[in-house]
Amino acid sequence: MSRELGDVIPAPVEVRPDAAARFTLDADTAIGAALEARKVAAYLAGILRPATGFDLPVTDGPAAIVLRLDPSLGEEEYRLEITDGGVALTGGAPAGLFRGVQTLRQLLPAEIFATVPQAVRWTLPGGTIADRPRFAYRGAMLDVARHFFTVAEVKSHLDTLAQFKINHLHLHLTDDQGWRIEIESWPKLTAISGGDGTGVDGAGPGFYTRDDYAEIVAYAASRFIVIVPEIDMPGHVNAAQVAYPELTADGVAPPQRTDVEVGYSSLVAGKEETYTFVDDVLREVAALTPGPWLHIGGDEAQATTAEDYRTFIQRVLPLVAKYGKSPVGWHEMAAADLPPTAVTQFWRIEATDDDTARAVAGGGKVIMSPADRTYLDMKYADDSPLGLDWAGLLDVGKAYEWDPAERLPGVGEQALLGVEAPLWSETLRSLTDVQTMTFPRLPAIAEIGWSPRGSRDWESFRRRLAAYGPRWTFQGVAFHRSPEVPWA
Numbered sequence: 438m439s440r441e442l443g444d445v446i447p448a449p450v451e452v453r454p455d456a457a458a459r460f461t462l463d464a465d466t467a468i469g470a471a472l473e474a475r476k477v478a479a480y481l482a483g484i485l486r487p488a489t490g491f492d493l494p495v496t497d498g499p500a501a502i503v504l505r506l507d508p509s510l511g512e513e514e515y516r517l518e519i520t521d522g523g524v525a526l527t528g529g530a531p532a533g534l535f536r537g538v539q540t541l542r543q544l545l546p547a548e549i550f551a552t553v554p555q556a557v558r559w560t561l562p563g564g565t566i567a568d569r570p571r572f573a574y575r576g577a578m579l580d581v582a583r584h585f586f587t588v589a590e591v592k593s594h595l596d597t598l599a600q601f602k603i604n605h606l607h608l609h610l611t612d613d614q615g616w617r618i619e620i621e622s623w624p625k626l627t628a629i630s631g632g633d634g635t636g637v638d639g640a641g642p643g644f645y646t647r648d649d650y651a652e653i654v655a656y657a658a659s660r661f662i663v664i665v666p667e668i669d670m671p672g673h674v675n676a677a678q679v680a681y682p683e684l685t686a687d688g689v690a691p692p693q694r695t696d697v698e699v700g701y702s703s704l705v706a707g708k709e710e711t712y713t714f715v716d717d718v719l720r721e722v723a724a725l726t727p728g729p730w731l732h733i734g735g736d737e738a739q740a741t742t743a744e745d746y747r748t749f750i751q752r753v754l755p756l757v758a759k760y761g762k763s764p765v766g767w768h769e770m771a772a773a774d775l776p777p778t779a780v781t782q783f784w785r786i787e788a789t790d791d792d793t794a795r796a797v798a799g800g801g802k803v804i805m806s807p808a809d810r811t812y813l814d815m816k817y818a819d820d821s822p823l824g825l826d827w828a829g830l831l832d833v834g835k836a837y838e839w840d841p842a843e844r845l846p847g848v849g850e851q852a853l854l855g856v857e858a859p860l861w862s863e864t865l866r867s868l869t870d871v872q873t874m875t876f877p878r879l880p881a882i883a884e885i886g887w888s889p890r891g892s893r894d895w896e897s898f899r900r901r902l903a904a905y906g907p908r909w910t911f912q913g914v915a916f917h918r919s920p921e922v923p924w925a
């Protein structure tokens with residue numbers, strides 16, 4: 438199948454094909470990179486070797502494929518030139534090179550995603566691509582509290598997200614059913630609520646030790662993806678209260694929960710133990726998180742009075758800053774007085790939202806995650822075996838045909854930090870389930886987050902998506918064969 442230079446997801450900003458040029462990799466091809474580009478060059482060689490069977494040495498000498506940095510470009514900006522003589526990839530920083538490598542890989546035959554040598558000609562179409570992202574924050578969220586996913590599963594998920602230039606993975610680490618990150622100063626959080634029988638399926642145990650979490654963070658960083666940890670509060674805390682009853686109003690441990698109800702648990706805004714707990718947890722998670730963000734949740738606090746909610750949020754926000762991080766929270770957080778550094782994540786389906794508009798009026802940025810367009814846990818169709826449907830059915834066309842700058846009155850382009858596609862795991866039991874719900878809808882959100890607002894075109898996208906199907910198959914990645922896409 439011939440590949441056009443523009444057959445890339447997300448769609449690049451500028452594509453100038455040169456039909457007279459093409460470049461074919463062969464056994465003599467080397468990858469040239471100066472020291473600061475060496476890591477990405479090694480990554481590129483690593484992803485090309487299995488299917489080509491070529492050595493693809495990385496050298497600082499002459500080479501047919503050359504990676505270089507040009508600091509005059511934006512950090513994630515890149516320029517890709519393919520001629521008869523070879524390939525030149527220039528990035529504003531290593532992250533830009535890494536995004537350009539994802540484009541380069543998509544321009545090779547689909548077999549490049551195979552894990553064993555394939556007998557194909559590794560020909561690239563000629564021309565130039567100049568590319569850079571629309572939004573700085575292009576995220577996916579994985580709920581590891583309702584169903585736990587191992588370090589290996591999260592790493593695999595990161596590799597599938599990186600192909601679409603996603604640069605943040607938000608891990609929903611705590612909820613009513615499970616606590617999934619070890620906190621040394623409060624060990625029973627994982628000993629009990631990361632233990633046997635935890636999760637919506639009661640399938641626990643499952644939690645990340647400090648070393649596990651550090652391993653995930655490091656792997657994500659090697660894909661230029663920032664981990665955003667979420668400690669959800671003051672609601673969604675039953676798991677913490679099972680482990681530490683002193684966090685409840687009456688000091689009595691509530692029963693462990695494996696159902697999917699929400700809105701029944703709350704930390705106690707009037708107890709000092711609450712803030713000792715929160716301070717310890719945020720201190721330890723911040724120390725393990727190199728990225729700038731700490732997500733403090735804030736959603737569905739129906740068991741917290743409006744006054745207590747504001748009191749709690751306004752006491753917790755300074756703790757995030759104390760540990761050198763910037764706070765993110767679900768948009769209800771904006772019921773409290775927020776510092777301009779706070780980012781609100783809009784997740785509802787209503788046409789307007791006063792909390793979010795108030796946050797923006799105060800100078801805050803917004804991550805757009807409207808459930809009816811971005812929630813990857815929504816069923817594709819009525820008969821979908823996985824997923825929920827409270828925000829309606831969501832197939833890939835509906836996930837593609839919207840714009841975050843037009844979603845909420847008072848929240849325009851300048852107020853947006855970016856977009857994120859959350860995947861809640863009440864109905865998920867495996868990495869295959871995660872992949873099936875993620876693909877092909879995540880690429881739609883990725884294109885909204887990366888490509889120029891005016892360039893989006895559903896007919897072009899569904900054709901490019903159809904060509905991606907074989908790439909998922911060669912990788913062994915599950916995906917939903919949506920009837921809206923003319924799959925190859």
Ligand SMILES: CC1=[NH+][C@H]2[C@@H](O1)O[C@H](CO)[C@@H](O)[C@@H]2O
Pocket residue numbers: 699736737767784812814825861862863
């Ligand atoms: C931010 C938010 N809080 C709720 C809501 O989204 O819906 C999810 C299911 O779609 C659910 O798991 C989550 O606890």
